[in-house]
Amino acid sequence: MIMCRVAVIVTGLGAGGAEHMLYKLVEASRHSTIKIMVVSLLDDGMFGERIRAAGADVVSCHLNRPSGFFHLLWAIAALRVFRPTVIQGWMYHGSFLASLLHWLMPGRPRLFWSFRQTLYSIDTEPTRLRVVLRLLAAMSARVCAVIYNSSLSVHHHQAIGIRPKADLIIPNGFDLARYRSDIRRRETMRARLGIIDEPLVGLVARVHPMKDHATFAAAAALIAKAFPRARFVLAGEDTDTLKIQTLLKAQGIFTKTTCLGRVDHTEGLYPALDLFVLSSAWGEGWPNVVGEAMACGVVAVGTDVGETRNVIGDTGFVVAPSNPDALANACISLLEMPAEERRVLGVKAHERIMSHFDINAVFKQYAQIWDDSLRAENRV
Numbered sequence: 001m002i003m004c005r006v007a008v009i010v011t012g013l014g015a016g017g018a019e020h021m022l023y024k025l026v027e028a029s030r031h032s033t034i035k036i037m038v039v040s041l042l043d044d045g046m047f048g049e050r051i052r053a054a055g056a057d058v059v060s061c062h063l064n065r066p067s068g069f070f071h072l073l074w075a076i077a078a079l080r081v082f083r084p085t086v087i088q089g090w091m092y093h094g095s096f097l098a099s100l101l102h103w104l105m106p107g108r109p110r111l112f113w114s115f116r117q118t119l120y121s122i123d124t125e126p127t128r129l130r131v132v133l134r135l136l137a138a139m140s141a142r143v144c145a146v147i148y149n150s151s152l153s154v155h156h157h158q159a160i161g162i163r164p165k166a167d168l169i170i171p172n173g174f175d176l177a178r179y180r181s182d183i184r185r186r187e188t189m190r191a192r193l194g195i196i197d198e199p200l201v202g203l204v205a206r207v208h209p210m211k212d213h214a215t216f217a218a219a220a221a222l223i224a225k226a227f228p229r230a231r232f233v234l235a236g237e238d239t240d241t242l243k244i245q246t247l248l249k250a251q252g253i254f255t256k257t258t259c260l261g262r263v264d265h266t267e268g269l270y271p272a273l274d275l276f277v278l279s280s281a282w283g284e285g286w287p288n289v290v291g292e293a294m295a296c297g298v299v300a301v302g303t304d305v306g307e308t309r310n311v312i313g314d315t316g317f318v319v320a321p322s323n324p325d326a327l328a329n330a331c332i333s334l335l336e337m338p339a340e341e342r343r344v345l346g347v348k349a350h351e352r353i354m355s356h357f358d359i360n361a362v363f364k365q366y367a368q369i370w371d372d373s374l375r376a377e378n379r380v
Contacts, residue, residue, distance in 0.1 A: 004370050005035045007084035007109070009098035011091040013038075013045030013058075015206065015237055015262055017288040018091050018116035021149075021172050023047045027054045028173070028363035034370065037082045039075050039101075041093055046264070057082070076104055086370045089113040092132050099139050110373040113140075113164070114147040117285040118306045119156040137161035144373055147366070149286035150307040168369065171307070172286040173362030174295045174353055181297035181350060182271045189272035193258050199230045199335050202273040204266055204293075206237035207244060210283035212303075214247060218324035219279070219331065221251040226332045232257040235269060270296035274342070275331055278302035281321045287311065291357055294349035299342055301330045311357075315349035 013019050026036055036056040040048065041063050048058050059078050061071045079101060087102050087109045089095025095113035102111045113136075122130055140146070143164035148154050154167050190196070201223060205211040213234070220232050232253060234244065240261035248254040263269055266289075270276065276293035277300070278284075284306035291311055293300050302308040303321040312318055317330035334342060 003033060003035060004086060004367075005037070005082060005084045006086045006088055006370055007079055007082060007098075007101075007105075008036060008038045008088045008090050009094045009101060010038060010040050011093040012042035013040045013047040013051070013060075014042070015046040015264075017172075017286075019045065019047050020288055021116065022090055023050055023054070024173060024175060024359050025363055025366060026051050026056045027175065028359050029367075030055055032363070032367055034367055037079070037084065039079065039097075041097060076101065079105060083107055084109045086110050086112065086373060088370075091116055092129065092136065096132050096136060096139075099136075099143070110144050110370075111142065112144050112147060112369070112373075115153055115157060115285070116149055117283055118150065118153045119160070120282050122160050133160060133162075137163075140164045145369065147369070150310075152306060153285050170362060170365045171357055172288055172291060173357050173359035174291050175359050176295055176354055178267050179270070179292050179295035179353075180267075181346070185268050186271040189268055193231070193233060193272065195231055195272075199227055199274045200233060200272060201230060201275045201277060201331060201335075202233040202235070202269065202293075203277050203279060204235045204263070204269070204289045205239075205278070205280070206262075207239055207241065210280055211236075212279045212281040212322060213239075213244060215281065215303075215322055215324050215327060216277060216279035217247050217251045217253065219277070219327035220253050220257070222324065222328035223331050223335070224253055224256055226328075227335055230256065230335070233260065233269070233273070234258070235260040235263040235266065237262045266292060267296065270298050273298045275334055276300045277327065277331065278308060279321075279327060280305050280308075284308060291353055294346075295353040297343075297346035297350045299334055299345045299349060301327065301334065303327070312349075313352055315345055315352055 038058045040060045043060050052058050059075045061075050062068045087098050089098030140162045145166040145168050146164045147168045203216050223230050240259045248257050270293045276298045278290050286307045290300050300312050300316040302318050304318050309318045319326035319330050
């Protein structure tokens with residue numbers, strides 16, 4: 001019997017939701033018969049060492065450096081020694097390189113792509129990315145399947161001509177041993193933030209126009225008017241920069257907001273929150289941060305982008321994007337609830353993640369696809 005060996009070619013391993021999901025899949029593969037190797041087009045980023053610690057080989061190509069060509073040659077040599085039976089592209093640039101590397105591998109590995117975001121308009125994307133997307137569309141017919149994490153993402157990518165042999169949808173998954181309600185974590189983080197019993201509303205997102213921190217800040221100002229004791233926390237890449245501080249000052253909530261910057265272990269932050277907010281204006285596929293917060297028993301309010309509505313279900317509220325009034329009103333409604341009612345909603349949120357989005361069940365879906373493709377190849 002041939003062991004399934006999966007080479008994942010990923011754009012990078014920085015602090016993003018797509019990269020985090022890849023790390024969780026590698027962790028979940030520990031006790032399986034599937035062997036994974038990860039090739040990053042850039043550097044090790046935030047998750048390279050974690051992925052190695054989870055048992056997968058990691059090779060970084062550093063294509064953003066002058067020496068990148070030589071690192072790429074080393075990656076190709078390492079892949080040929082690994083002899084993948086499956087090549088899995090991860091995100092756009094990773095999928096593009098996966099398609100090129102596919103031709104250089106012995107044994108005809110099966111080729112898959114995975115896209116982790118929605119694509120509301122290709123015209124708004126940077127020029128280089130538009131070129132990559134057009135090339136992917138031209139190459140897509142020979143791909144066994146594209147694995148998406150949202151049905152909306154399927155429609156968006158079909159609209160630009162990406163038509164593989166199959167379109168598959170697998171949601172993101174969560175390690176429920178890591179993300180859980182925890183009173184000690186709650187007390188520890190609230191003590192660190194200098195909060196005793198004040199309502200705490202949080203957003204975890206890197207600073208990027210699609211994350212729409214401006215809408216969050218405007219909504220937070222309205223929440224603060226209704227609940228003067230309310231406090232806010234921002235976590236994510238660049239949330240501790242002058243740009244964000246200026247935005248908060250303009251809304252009059254700078255002194256009410258703690259800006260943590262990048263937080264590597266968010267499982268320690270979520271339990272401290274009374275509400276979690278996702279304010280994204282576009283671009284989300286399957287928002288990891290919403291599922292993580294819900295897994296920790298925190299009620300979520302999100303904007304209607306990507307799969308947010310499907311993730312939250314009836315455990316919180318979903319509002320139109322770029323609408324501070326709607327976002328604030330949803331948060332105010334939840335904060336006006338008796339604490340016990342909000343706690344019950346939080347339990348319901350945790351149960352929803354446990355029932356539908358456990359990482360072990362999600363990994364089994366990937367494993368089934370990879371294993372089935374290997375068996376199909378052996379029958380040819």
